[in-house]
Amino acid sequence: TWGRLRELSDLCAAAQKKGVLVTVATDLLALALTRSPGQMGADIVIGSSQRFGVPMGYGGPHAAFMATRDDFKRQIPGRIIGLTVDADGNPALRMALQTREQHIRRQKATSNICTAQVLLSVIAGAWAVYHGPEGVQAIAERVHRRAAALAQAARGLGFQVQGPFFDTVTFDAGDKAAGILSRARDRRINLRSQGGLISIALDETVRDADMLDLFAALGSDATLTLGQAEPPPGLERGGTILSHPVFSRYQSETEMLRYLKRLENKDLSLTHAMIPLGSCTMKLNATAEMSAVTWPSFGALHPFAPREQARGYTRLFQDLEQWLAEITGFHAVSLQPNAGSQGEYAGLLVIRAFHLDRGEPQRNVCLIPTSAHGTNPASAVMAGMEVVAVACDDHGNIDIADLKAKALAHAPKLAALMVTYPSTHGVFEEGIREICAIVHAQGGQVYMDGANMNAMVGLARPGEIGADVLHLNLHKTFCIPHGGGGPGMGPIGVAKHLAPYLPGHPLVGGVGGSKAIGPVSAAPWGSSSILPISWAYIAMMGGQGLTQASKIAILNANYIAARLKGAFDVLYTGSHGRVAHECILDLRHIHEISVVDVAKRLMDYGFHAPTMSWPVAGTLMVEPTESESVHELDRFIDALLAIRAEIEDIRQGRADATDNPLKNAPHTLGSVTADEWTHAYSRSQAAWPAPGLRQAKQWPTVRRVDDAFGDRNLVCSCPPWGEDEA
Numbered sequence: 001t002w003g004r005l006r007e008l009s010d011l012c013a014a015a016q017k018k019g020v021l022v023t024v025a026t027d028l029l030a031l032a033l034t035r036s037p038g039q040m041g042a043d044i045v046i047g048s049s050q051r052f053g054v055p056m057g058y059g060g061p062h063a064a065f066m067a068t069r070d071d072f073k074r075q076i077p078g079r080i081i082g083l084t085v086d087a088d089g090n091p092a093l094r095m096a097l098q099t100r101e102q103h104i105r106r107q108k109a110t111s112n113i114c115t116a117q118v119l120l121s122v123i124a125g126a127w128a129v130y131h132g133p134e135g136v137q138a139i140a141e142r143v144h145r146r147a148a149a150l151a152q153a154a155r156g157l158g159f160q161v162q163g164p165f166f167d168t169v170t171f172d173a174g175d176k177a178a179g180i181l182s183r184a185r186d187r188r189i190n191l192r193s194q195g196g197l198i199s200i201a202l203d204e205t206v207r208d209a210d211m212l213d214l215f216a217a218l219g220s221d222a223t224l225t226l227g228q229a230e231p232p233p234g235l236e237r238g239g240t241i242l243s244h245p246v247f248s249r250y251q252s253e254t255e256m257l258r259y260l261k262r263l264e265n266k267d268l269s270l271t272h273a274m275i276p277l278g279s280c281t282m283k284l285n286a287t288a289e290m291s292a293v294t295w296p297s298f299g300a301l302h303p304f305a306p307r308e309q310a311r312g313y314t315r316l317f318q319d320l321e322q323w324l325a326e327i328t329g330f331h332a333v334s335l336q337p338n339a340g341s342q343g344e345y346a347g348l349l350v351i352r353a354f355h356l357d358r359g360e361p362q363r364n365v366c367l368i369p370t371s372a373h374g375t376n377p378a379s380a381v382m383a384g385m386e387v388v389a390v391a392c393d394d395h396g397n398i399d400i401a402d403l404k405a406k407a408l409a410h411a412p413k414l415a416a417l418m419v420t421y422p423s424t425h426g427v428f429e430e431g432i433r434e435i436c437a438i439v440h441a442q443g444g445q446v447y448m449d450g451a452n453m454n455a456m457v458g459l460a461r462p463g464e465i466g467a468d469v470l471h472l473n474l475h476k477t478f479c480i481p482h483g484g485g486g487p488g489m490g491p492i493g494v495a496k497h498l499a500p501y502l503p504g505h506p507l508v509g510g511v512g513g514s515k516a517i518g519p520v521s522a523a524p525w526g527s528s529s530i531l532p533i534s535w536a537y538i539a540m541m542g543g544q545g546l547t548q549a550s551k552i553a554i555l556n557a558n559y560i561a562a563r564l565k566g567a568f569d570v571l572y573t574g575s576h577g578r579v580a581h582e583c584i585l586d587l588r589h590i591h592e593i594s595v596v597d598v599a600k601r602l603m604d605y606g607f608h609a610p611t612m613s614w615p616v617a618g619t620l621m622v623e624p625t626e627s628e629s630v631h632e633l634d635r636f637i638d639a640l641l642a643i644r645a646e647i648e649d650i651r652q653g654r655a656d657a658t659d660n661p662l663k664n665a666p667h668t669l670g671s672v673t674a675d676e677w678t679h680a681y682s683r684s685q686a687a688w689p690a691p692g693l694r695q696a697k698q699w700p701t702v703r704r705v706d707d708a709f710g711d712r713n714l715v716c717s718c719p720p721w722g723e724d725e726a
Contacts, residue, residue: 002199003168005034005235012041028052028065029203030166032140032241034231039238044068051203053127054120058313059303059523060338061487061530063120073714084710087664087703088671094710115339119483129249130256133242139204141229143167146202146211148227153220164232170199176219184217190305191217268608272698274628274636278582278611278621279373279424281454281476285533288540289479292532303523304507316535317525320491323538327546328450328470329463330493334502334512336519338526340451343471343490344379344418346503346520350469350494351416351445352383353501353517363415363443367406369398371425371615373449376418385415396425396572398435407442414444421462422452422580424615425572426557426623436466445469445498453477454625455554455581458547462493469494478534487527489534552626553581556633560622563637567644571619582623584616585640592650593662595620598643603666603700605639605690639690646689656680661689666700 012022023044024037029051037045050062068076082096128136144166151161151169159171173180174196181198184191189210192199200214211224231237242248250256268275275282292298301310321333337343348366355363366380369390377387390406391399398419407414417439422428429435436446448467454477456462462470474480474489482488494502504516505524525531541549561570561583571584587595595618599609611621624633646662649655659680661667667686677683688694 002162002170002197003165003201004162004170005030005164005166005232007035007234008037008040008042012043016041016043027166029136029140029143031237032137033144033229034166034237035235036237038067038069044072049121049124052124054123055299055529056302057299057527057529058301058305058310059525059529060521060527061117061120062527063117063124063486080714082710082714084705084707084713086705090702092702092705094705094707096711096714115341115488116486117483118485119481119487122484126256126260128242129247129259130251132247132251133240135251136242140166142204143202143206144229144231145226146206148229149211149224150200150202150214152225153215153218153222156222157218157220159218164235166231167203168199168201170197172196173198180217180219183219184214187213187217189213189217190302190309266701268603268606268698270627273607274624274632275608276610276622276624276636277608278426278584278623279451279614280482280611281473281581281623281625282482282608283454283476283479283625284627285479285481286537286540289533289536290481292536293529298529298532303528307508307510313525313528316531317528320531320535320538324472324491325493327457327461328453328472328493329461329465330470331463331496332499332502332513333491333493335489335491335525335528335531336503336505336511336521336523337471337490337492338521339475339486339488340449340471340473340490341375341379342520343473343492344375344447344449345382346490346517347447347469347471347492347494348379348383348385348416348418349503349517349520350492350498350501351447352385353515354445354498355415357501357515360443362413365410365413365415367403367410367414367417367439367444369419369423371396371398371423372418372420373424373451376420376449380416380418386413390417392425396423396427397429397431398423400431400434400438403435404438407438407444411442414439414442416445416447418447418449419467420449420451421465421467422455423572424452426579426582426584426621427572427574428455428580430575433466440466451476452581455550457550458543459550463495467495469498474531474534479537480530480533487530489527489530491526549626550581553624556624556626556628557581557583557622559630559633560624560637563634564640567641571616581625582621585610585620585622586616586618587620588618590647592657593647594618597662597665598640600704601643601646601662601665602639604661604687605642606693606696606698607636607639635690635692642689661686664704666703668701668703669699671703 008024015022021043023046024042026037026045026047028047028049045067046064048062048064054062066076080096081093084092084094086092131139147165147167147169154161154169154171159173162170177193177196177198181191181193208224215222250259270282270284297312307314317335320335324333325331334346337346364385365388366385367388367390368376368380369392371392380387388406388410391402393399419435421432439446445468446466448462448470450470450472453472457477469492471490471492472478474491475482480489500513500515501517502513503520504512505519508524511524557579561579564585569586570579571586573579587598595612598620599612602609613619614621646655650657650660661681664679672683672687
């Protein structure tokens with residue numbers, strides 16, 4: 001906390017001798033010069049990659065990291081990149097089994113894709129690639145030399161500097177602290193203080209002029225003299241850093257530009273085609289909404305800067321809280337949760353605090369439908385609740401009779417029900433008001449998962465339906481990009497009786513309610529620097545525009561379901577035969593192919609696959625969003641109809657049962673242009689099965705990968721690759 005470096009080898013050895021695992025929180029930039037926790041014997045290392053080129057952003061978003069010994073790699077939550085092979089035997093990288101564990105393990109789940117910070121990981125990774133090992137070490141040395149010069153100036157004034165240190169100089173200024181802080185503020189510098197203790201952290205952006213300002217703030221007229229960067233004896237780093245060839249290849253701006261462009265070309269994005277991932281709401285992120293993220297006045301602000309220096313953010317927070325409360329029908333909103341799953345956790349903690357405050361600590365049972373997101377039971381367990389499953393009927397709705405029985409059976413201990421509306425099955429739960437009333441009658445609270453709010457904005461308000469708390473996915477409904485899995489934001493809205501318990505923060509006043517629970521995020525307002533995106537979206541759309549967007553989202557989903565009728569069965573519909581904003585296509589009765597075959601074949605048609613085998617195995621969940629035109633919807637529907645015709649060719653024997661375009665999909669440029677073509681169908685059918693693909697086609701870069709091989713050969717670091725694979 002105060003910047004001191006420590007040798008931890010003896011501590012690690014003593015703890016492990018007693019069977020205790022050791023976790024060390026560390027700083028990535030410091031480790032470019034100093035001995036690593038792994039070298040000292042730590043079992044787990046955690047920290048933030050913000051130091052690697054990511055803006056402060058008034059608290060986020062930032063990408064945290066967790067590294068472990070090899071023994072624990074299969075217990076790590078989240079997204080581990082492993083090595084496998086594709087159908088041609090070429091090496092391919094893939095996400096390993098853990099990426100689906102939230103749906104497999106449910107109440108034992110430890111991760112959620114929307115809690116990741118992938119985009120920020122990409123930024124930090126690109127920063128490391130551009131600077132390389134020598135550049136990163138040079139930056140660390142620059143920081144340490146300036147810290148050493150500052151420490152020398154402080155010692156010259158008689159202050160006892162704590163040490164050893166890397167970038168943070170801490171000393172007890174006693175009764176001189178107030179004067180130092182005042183002189184620093186006059187020079188537009190914020191210093192950290194606690195009592196008479198002053199702590200000054202430096203980074204690579206500190207200039208010589210800044211150093212002289214710091215000297216003056218201390219009361220020193222010393223000149224700046226920079227010595228050598230010398231880590232304390234016994235704490236020097238051994239071995240190399242960033243040893244993979246990619247970190248030594250792209251050190252010119254031109255080369256870096258081309259490298260990033262090659263990586264970008266491997267990805268299918270909304271610039272190429274619709275991404276119909278059900279429950280993900282992959283909608284347009286307009287440039288006008290995104291631009292403010294790049295402004296230094298948002299990006300460069302420290303999360304604990306004095307509030308009077310963040311009046312723009314304060315106005316933005318107030319507007320967003322008011323707008324989101326009006327949209328949802330709730331009394332108050334907290335912007336603190338960093339993702340939908342964190343919103344679930346925060347909302348359940350608020351409910352728990354409400355029951356405890358009323359003298360009912362025994363209320364710890366959470367009813368959760370079997371159709372719920374896997375994060376729901378995981379969040380309930382993390383919040384200290386006991387999960388009781390509620391059955392669904394044949395139409396995908398909550399079985400109200402089973403709900404009544406479970407609510408009555410657990411009445412004295414009933415804390416909450418978690419319900420997704422519209423449901424995870426893509427329909428409006430017609431008994432939602434009765435469902436809420438059943439839970440309330442037994443003293444429980446209703447937590448509504450707002451993952452599907454894209455079908456309700458301007459049309460219905462969860463607070464008026466009967467929910468007590470709801471989280472919103474700003475990275476879905478309110479246009480923050482998904483970023484390959486993050487950053488997300490999951491603010492919660494609550495009814496008036498729960499408002500006093502909204503999350504607070506120990507370092508910043510005026511956050512949360514009068515009886516606030518502790519923080520659920522390190523920063524008071526979560527990933528603040530991406531909130532301008534949602535602010536701009538709501539401000540530009542207005543009430544009428546937001547309502548129209550919801551109508552179009554529902555219309556688009558029903559258009560797809562109607563046009564595919566007869567070719568694919570829609571698994572769940574409402575009583576009028578309609579869906580909400582997404583629909584589930586049932587492929588379970590088509591035995592000639594698997595749902596994987598259809599998903600892979602869609603790549604040949606230039607589309608990202610819909611969500612596969614969730615929430616029901618053997619299905620595809622399609623969500624078009626309001627962003628797609630009828631032309632793009634027709635192009636997607638035509639692709640599915642063409643694939644249905646290819647399935648019929650297999651059924652009728654016109655295509656080989658194993659050597660056909662679906663079983664061999666996807667087809668890469670390399671496979672189609674190879675000297676030898678042994679398949680029973682033509683190259684054209686493989687690669688250009690639809691009109692327009694010859695003019696514009698996004699080629700998949702690998703053939704179908706061997707999932708089992710990848711899960712057996714999990715690796716946490718990338719092997720060297722050839723120039724053509726970089």
